[in-house]
Amino acid sequence: MKLLLVLPILLPLVTALVMLPFRERSGVQRGLGLGASLVQAVVAVALLSRVYAGGILTLQAGGWAAPFGITLVADLLSAVMVAATALIGLTTSIYSLGSIDRERERFFFHPLMQLLLVGINGAFLTGDLFNLYVWFEVMLISSFVLLALGGTPRQLEGSVKYVTINLLSSAIFLSAVGILYGVAGTLNMADLSARLPMIEQRNLLSVVAVLLLVTFGVKAAIFPLFFWLPASYHTPPVAVSAIFAGLLTKVGVYAIMRVFTTVFTGPESEAIFRILLWIAPLTMVVGVLGAAAQYDLRKLLSFHIVSQIGYMLFAIAIQSPLAIAGGLFYIVHNIIAKTSLFYISGIVRHKTGAFQLKKIGGLYSTEPLLAALFLVSALALAGIPPLSGFWAKLMVIRAGLESEHYFVTAAALVVSLLTLFSMTKIWNEAFWKDDPGVIKVTDEAHGNGRTALLYLPVVMLCGVIIFFGLSFEPVYELSARAAGQLLDVESYRNAVLGGGL
Amino acid sequence: MTFLLALITGLFYAAGIYLLLRRSLVKVIFGIMFLGHAANMLIFSTGRLTKGAPAFVPEGAQALVEPFADPLPQALILTAIVIGFGLQAFAIVLFRRSYEELGTDDVDAMRTTDRIEQVGGGES
Numbered sequence: 001m002k003l004l005l006v007l008p009i010l011l012p013l014v015t016a017l018v019m020l021p022f023r024e025r026s027g028v029q030r031g032l033g034l035g036a037s038l039v040q041a042v043v044a045v046a047l048l049s050r051v052y053a054g055g056i057l058t059l060q061a062g063g064w065a066a067p068f069g070i071t072l073v074a075d076l077l078s079a080v081m082v083a084a085t086a087l088i089g090l091t092t093s094i095y096s097l098g099s100i101d102r103e104r105e106r107f108f109f110h111p112l113m114q115l116l117l118v119g120i121n122g123a124f125l126t127g128d129l130f131n132l133y134v135w136f137e138v139m140l141i142s143s144f145v146l147l148a149l150g151g152t153p154r155q156l157e158g159s160v161k162y163v164t165i166n167l168l169s170s171a172i173f174l175s176a177v178g179i180l181y182g183v184a185g186t187l188n189m190a191d192l193s194a195r196l197p198m199i200e201q202r203n204l205l206s207v208v209a210v211l212l213l214v215t216f217g218v219k220a221a222i223f224p225l226f227f228w229l230p231a232s233y234h235t236p237p238v239a240v241s242a243i244f245a246g247l248l249t250k251v252g253v254y255a256i257m258r259v260f261t262t263v264f265t266g267p268e269s270e271a272i273f274r275i276l277l278w279i280a281p282l283t284m285v286v287g288v289l290g291a292a293a294q295y296d297l298r299k300l301l302s303f304h305i306v307s308q309i310g311y312m313l314f315a316i317a318i319q320s321p322l323a324i325a326g327g328l329f330y331i332v333h334n335i336i337a338k339t340s341l342f343y344i345s346g347i348v349r350h351k352t353g354a355f356q357l358k359k360i361g362g363l364y365s366t367e368p369l370l371a372a373l374f375l376v377s378a379l380a381l382a383g384i385p386p387l388s389g390f391w392a393k394l395m396v397i398r399a400g401l402e403s404e405h406y407f408v409t410a411a412a413l414v415v416s417l418l419t420l421f422s423m424t425k426i427w428n429e430a431f432w433k434d435d436p437g438v439i440k441v442t443d444e445a446h447g448n449g450r451t452a453l454l455y456l457p458v459v460m461l462c463g464v465i466i467f468f469g470l471s472f473e474p475v476y477e478l479s480a481r482a483a484g485q486l487l488d489v490e491s492y493r494n495a496v497l498g499g500g501l
Numbered sequence: 502m503t504f505l506l507a508l509i510t511g512l513f514y515a516a517g518i519y520l521l522l523r524r525s526l527v528k529v530i531f532g533i534m535f536l537g538h539a540a541n542m543l544i545f546s547t548g549r550l551t552k553g554a555p556a557f558v559p560e561g562a563q564a565l566v567e568p569f570a571d572p573l574p575q576a577l578i579l580t581a582i583v584i585g586f587g588l589q590a591f592a593i594v595l596f597r598r599s600y601e602e603l604g605t606d607d608v609d610a611m612r613t614t615d616r617i618e619q620v621g622g623g624e625s
Contacts, residue, residue: 154613
């Protein structure tokens with residue numbers, strides 16, 4: 001049963017390695033990628049149900065007991081994130097079958113996608129700060145190559161910005177880990193949570209906390225550190241920017257959630273939450289205002305990623321069980337809605353030949369299904385009932401009111417309105433207004449069979465959005481239990497340290 | 502010895518940050534390298550510094566005998582160095598390729614992805 005814990009990491013890794021000899025045979029690579037993603041989804045569901053039923057799962061690699069060896073831990077938070085990753089991995093591997101060109105496939109697009117999933121799943125499952133660093137790097141190097149793959153000037157320029165800021169944040173992360181080891185003498189998260197309250201050098205711990213916030217903040221694109229995101233996410237092919245948009249920033253949010261709830265529990269966390277209460281509304285507002293100025297579909301959506309991160313930070317900063325549950329639900333909902341919107345932008349580009357809103361129009365009459373799918377995703381993002389975003393937002397805002405953070409809650413409500421406005425802008429420009437007839441370069445190379453491959457993932461994700469919206473009860477149950485487990489550091493510690501082997 | 506190491510670590514950080522703030526991509530990559538080494542040196546110095554006392558358990562003893570240097574930070578650095586080399590090698594190739602494609606290594610000239618709207622361009 002412990003195997004279940006390594007499979008989310010091992011499976012994509014092995015798949016990637018098996019794919020490598022088949023460079024010239026893209027058919028084999030595609031089949032392997034799709035098959036592995038399907039198995040991955042099954043594994044993730046099994047892991048989630050197992051953790052839901054039996055509590056926190058731990059695995060000590062090589063049989064080395066907890067603080068000394070490498071620990072893998074899956075509590076409900078990790079399991080939910082792994083499940084979301086598997087869903088996005090599955091849909092993206094379907095989507096990439098219909099949209100990635102042969103040349104990129106020859107240069108190992110599919111293995112890189114699997115390696116990206118290795119890094120993301122590793123980051124979710126690790127129980128050790130240094131391993132978190134390592135998984136971050138695995139994730140980053142795959143994302144660097146995916147971003148630059150194809151080598152158009154715009155891609156390269158976006159990559160330069162993305163790579164530089166991420167290498168800088170890695171150096172900061174490494175420094176923070178070094179200082180923390182010097183102060184506490186351990187890097188195991190459970191062990192740290194037990195030892196940190198006894199440490200006397202509080203000022204050093206504050207330094208570490210802020211350094212970690214900066215590192216994860218860069219990854220999560222929080223307010224002053226987000227500028228790389230809209231500069232790079234719109235340059236690669238849609239399949240790549242969709243998986244980036246869905247998952248990469250959320251790994252940063254997950255790290256913030258994990259480190260400042262499980263590892264730091266004392267005054268350092270309090271200080272970080274006070275900072276987050278300022279950063280959260282700024283992130284929301286700046287993101288949505290940045291989006292308002294954009295007319296490039298993917299850049300507009302990129303700014304919305306930033307804006308939505310603000311809600312998650314707000315939820316983390318409140319720290320009540322309801323807020324954490326809402327934040328977790330929000331993360332999952334956002335992963336799904338955001339990825340779906342990026343897929344839709346790819347279909348729009350496929351049908352009309354452009355991402356610029358000014359150049360496209362009239363899609364409502366020619367593509368009614370696409371219009372419907374866009375409405376579902378966009379209204380979910382804006383938080384219109386009965387879609388998933390409404391419940392997520394409701395939980396976060398209710399928690400905000402209960403904890404009397406009226407200013408931030410007001411900002412969250414106003415930003416919701418602006419998000420709705422922004423989505424209406426896309427609707428008006430791309431779907432409602434008459435086709436300006438500027439360009440019509442529909443790629444004839446893509447047949448109808450491949451268009452179906454583009455639609456299928458969006459239909460799947462919209463189905464999940466509607467399911468979440470309509471059957472709120474079990475989803476709430478799950479996120480509430482995950483939040484309870486996350487806030488109960490004692491049981492996490494016991495599961496990791498007490499179990500021995 | 503500790504003082505020297507602290508000085509070098511500080512110099513590495515200073516040089517790294519200074520170079521990162523320059524406009525040339527070549528200097529940026531050197532800055533990243535310096536920062537990586539600075540972080541490694543920092544971890545190295547947290548593991549206590551000893552001279553001529555390897556971290557081996559002597560014959561007959563059950564545990565390490567003081568004074569010894571903590572071997573774990575050195576293992577961490579080893580991993581970090583390998584990862585750092587990989588990333589830096591990739592960054593060098595990427596920066597070279599972008600210099601060739603974009604015709605400039607001036608970071609300030611790389612602004613096309615930040616513009617609000619390109620009326621003409623904007624291909625996938």
